[in-house]
Amino acid sequence: MFYIGIDIGKRHHEVGLIDDKGNHVGKTLRFANSKAGSEMLLEFINQYKLTPDNTVIGLEATGHYWLSVFSFLHKLGFKTTVFNPLQSDALRHFYIRKTKTDVSDAYLIAQVIRIDSPDETPFIEEDLLQLRHLERLRYSFVDQSSDLKRKIISLLDQVFPEYEQVFSDIFGKSSTEILLHSPLPEDLLKIDTEKLAALLNRVSKGRFGESRAYDKALQLRESALNTFGISIGTDVFKMQIQLLLEQILLLEKHLKQIEAAMIEISNRQQHFLTTITGISDVTACVILGEIGSIDRFERPEQLVAFAGLDASVHQSGDFNSSRTRLSKRGSPYLRRAIWQAAFVASFHDPALSLHYQRLRKRGKAHGTAVGAVARKLTHIIFAILRDNKPYEPRPQLTEDN
Structure with missing residues (x-):
């Protein structure tokens, strides 16, 4: 199996190839973000006889510059994973030598794909884009x-x-x-x-x-x-x-x-997001646009993390911080939309308002309680998009947490 890592840039991209043992194969390729550049990438793929059956490709979601490359590789049939730059940064910091070049980053991205074996990123539909x-x-x-x-x-x-x-x-x-x-x-x-x-x-x-x-x-x-x-x-x-x-x-x-x-585009998508208290037509559009395909997520906790609504934990030795804050590492647009919806649901949804009130009675601050509601709301959003069914409030389910 071969692994390709592509370091995305505004005008040029760098490609690195490694084998299943992590060894470099050939030299990296630098190609322009253009039609001619894509032809150079195709020549690179053909030179090493890479096919969708023997090759996995990874690239960072750098700005919006990755979209054209991702679209090109998707048409060729390759399994391609787009991941957060934080993942490659974590591996980069693992190394003692602080090196960061386009070449090193290309190989680093390939190593992330080899080691982590992440799922393929679904191709985003035109409407959702x-x-x-x-x-x-x-x-x-x-x-x-x-x-x-x-x-x-x-x-x-x-x-x-x-x-x-x-x-x-x-x-x-x-x-x-x-x-x-x-x-x-x-x-x-x-x-x-x-x-x-x-x-x-x-x-x-x-x-x-x-x-x-x-x-x-x-x-x-x-x-x-x-x-x-x-x-x-x-x-x-x-x-x-x-x-x-x-x-x-x-x-x-x-x-x-x-x-x-x-709203016109959203109405072409079969969804039941607006059956949730606090989610308007516009808010539903934001959620759909930011999430894309729900198939990208296996569990609701992954969607919570993608929205940056998961708690950041600070622990060192015997020390455990009693204060936890939102990680805010995901999509700020999705987090903003869900937070706004959670604020409304905290006071008007039959189930989520009970959860909010219980947390307040236990001494939790307003913001903390709304954050908890936002996480539950994200679980509900995940279930609705996964099952394609309308929301039905269940007050008894809010007894936990």
Whole structure:
């Protein structure tokens, strides 16, 4: 049996070949991340008469650069394993000599495959690959929007600190309309109270009502009249608030497009994730995109570890740490989605809320209890995707742990 290790790079990859005893076979091959490079890899494979029956291939999941190589090898029929760089790092640290080159890494990856004999990585479906890209882009936009909102709040704290006491949601439709056109106290004082009330009533689509809209307009004018905000350089503050708001509105428009595309793709997958309390259509898309094929995991504990929801244990000699934290070594996107779902399930799911309450009664902190719920939720997700059946809460099963 032969073992190929491929060190993945942005523009070039390095290939190393070893036999079943770990001995190097020939020299390494450096090939470009291109069509011509793939032809060089094929020549290397043919040169040593390597076939899917006598060869196993391993490569690190370095960024997104491994996908094209993985796709190429999958078409050739080779058993290929994509693994976390932490696995090769662990073996690298085992050696006394601290060497790290593309050549040494290629052989190291081949040794990992020879020693560990990991399972083949299933080829990700096109729909799931699209979901992964879309949900990660969505998280990027969500985080950008949150950052912009924090900047606006910081600006308002300086020029109009009383504003946030008027609206429960600064970035709701009514407040956003006000800030887009009249973000400064002096801007609001230029608007007649009746006109301001009419604006609020129109933007809220009658939710305020004429009476309440008028009261809100009076409150706004009163706050503007007695503001303790700074009064120098306000034109620049106004421009920043308006430009940042426009960026937020554009991001929100794009988010709607992304989420619609995600849900359309997700609906083509037969899954029952949304039968779980706390998992929305969008959250289900994230879970599907990050997990890919559930066949990658033999046990639910492996999925827990992949999400980074397993506990990191610190032990040395007779010392055992009484505090355990999440390892956070898996997919941050999957962990974020499951954690958000677990937060909702902790208070609304018939079974998982009981588990949360028992842990709280035993003195566990809120975050610790939610983390425990997240792990149980991951077990449930594993079972649903494996069995392709809807979720049925079973309160009695939460007695353990």
